[in-house]
Amino acid sequence: MQINPSPTPTAQAPAGPATDTRETLIEVRDLKVEFNIRGGVVKAVDGLTFDIKRGQTVGIIGESGCGKSVTARAILRMIPKPGKITGGNILYHRRRRLAGHQTAPAETNVIDLTTVDPDGETIRQIRGGEIAMIFQEPMSSLTPVYTAGTHINEAVTLHRLLPVKTLGDQMADKIMQYRHVTREEARDIAVQMLRRVGIPKPEQRVDSYPHQLSGGQRQRVMIAIALSTEPAMLIADEPTTALDVSIEAQILDIMRDLQRTANMAIMFITHNLGVIASMADEIVVMYMGKQVERAGVVDLFYNPKHPYTKALLQSVPKLGPKTGQRLASIEGMVPDPLHLPTGCVFHPRCPAFMPGKCDQIVPRWAEAAPNHWARCLLYEE
């Protein structure tokens, strides 16, 4: 664990849209993740840079296999086996509550998550407690032999802290003291959370086993687990991909609702453009492990810069929060991750391909318009 009182790396690389005045929560800087597999090295994430502010929703979008899930898992230090973080930083501006200690709310430490022990105490406090995650497979994300309540209790007893009343609000800077929850409180919280995510009869459902719940209900339970600890950020990795459209809309409504009341940041991963438009403030577009464009949501949809983003948008006939359009495939084949094209990795599929240039020069990450970044030779010089 590394604590920088003055987070220097922040100053090095401009993170993009700076109009947002909210405090920074996560700074991903030039992140690189590689899988050393038989046959070579796959650069699953290659030089990713973006910020997430407190309370902000950042969408990560791209075709399947472009490195979205790996990015999410890198933040929680849960990259599967042959994978390794080989470069960059993930700076987490940590604001903790501690049981039994008096904590002023503004105390923030910066930790570089790429350097913490992936099995250690620090990351375990962060996982589930400060950064929670929900997954693509609601059908199998709950352990079949435990009830919904058991799952929530597990998270709550580990992470949830309640303010101790006696210290009170009379102090000027609201120094608070916290304690862990008791068993009975954990169960109350479980019921209350199930009610908040819209599960009917939560007092009974709290004792239901996963096989007694529908897919939509299971994903609601996953959200209830994730939010029961009041995390600073929720990572949602394609949370509605496995659900049908009407349930998807309900789940998204719940997430938006809860986010508003809890001032929680969301990193929303999807390949569904319709979903992302209705959820995110800012969008990062990825292609073959590389970030190809980043902009505010309106900017990106009305004025896309990168040919890949344009192709993605053209493949969707109509936009809107309820259309539920899947990311239709765009022309050309996704290249073999072991043998990436030279120059710009998108050049074999790019409609704006410039021979002799795009296949030779690697485009840099550059500001194509104010607060609008792209990695494309069209916007260099």
Added chain:
Amino acid sequence: MVNYLIRRVGYALIMVVLVSFVSFAIIELPPGDFLTQKVEQLRARGDRSAEQQVETLRLRYGLDKPFLERYFNWASNFLRGDFGESFEFERPVSEILGARLGYTVILAIATTVLTWALAIPLGVYSAVKQYSPGDQAISVVSFIGLGMPGFLLALIIMYFAIIVFNLEVTGLFSPEFQDAPWSFAKVMDLLGHLWIPALISAVTGIGGLVRIMRGNLLDTLGQPFVEAARARGLKNRTVTWKHAVRIAINPLITILGSDVFPSIIVGSSLVAIVLNLPTIGPVFVDSLRKLDMYLAGTCIVFLTIMLLVGNLVADLLLAWVDPRIRLE
């Protein structure tokens, strides 16, 4: 759940009746069976007492009655605890099997417990530390255990125990307790002797079970709910045991009933012969060889009941640990 229980017990009872029927057919099957031979011998002697004995046998076993009637006769006697007579020993079967039955059950339970107590931690270690030297060592040893017949292992362990460690490995009691009445000291003596045959009978089963546990756990560790549990901030040990092993172990419970327990009963018969243990196994094998059919038939019925009870216990255990079955 209650329905399920009733159904399972019902099936088990039907099974016992079927097996007893088949056993009885087997008892009567051999052309040169003990009873026919005996009657012929007695007839050949031709004297009065011999005639009387033939008459007693005829009445007792209903020799001139039809097959079904003889079966019902045998079965109803069986229920009353009269299992017929051993021709070989000329004593009631119940007297010969009496204590052996208890030891057989004790040995089977001890073997099962030992099999699990060793196989599960080894399998879990193997899976969690996949491809580590420890995993590879466990794999090699369990393949050897899988391939080696139990009696051979029994001989090898006997050799080492007697020659190298100077231990007493045969029998279940020290000589001074052999005929002593039950006491705390005798129980301790039994436990002190029990672990060696239990270990030997367990070894062959452990090999297979370690492999199955390892494979199941590797599968389970790749499941989304394991990743989700880790993402909740649980310790690796909690994730492994509470979320992965807890699920990976369920198929093993089924295997316990359908595979492990039967092979323990068969395997421990061989081990019991080698180690001269007072269990059903050696008597059963001997009775088959000598066509001592009432003794053999009774052994078959009791071994079947043990198997069915083992199966039933495994099924109930599975229902108890797995809500998907319990709440079906």
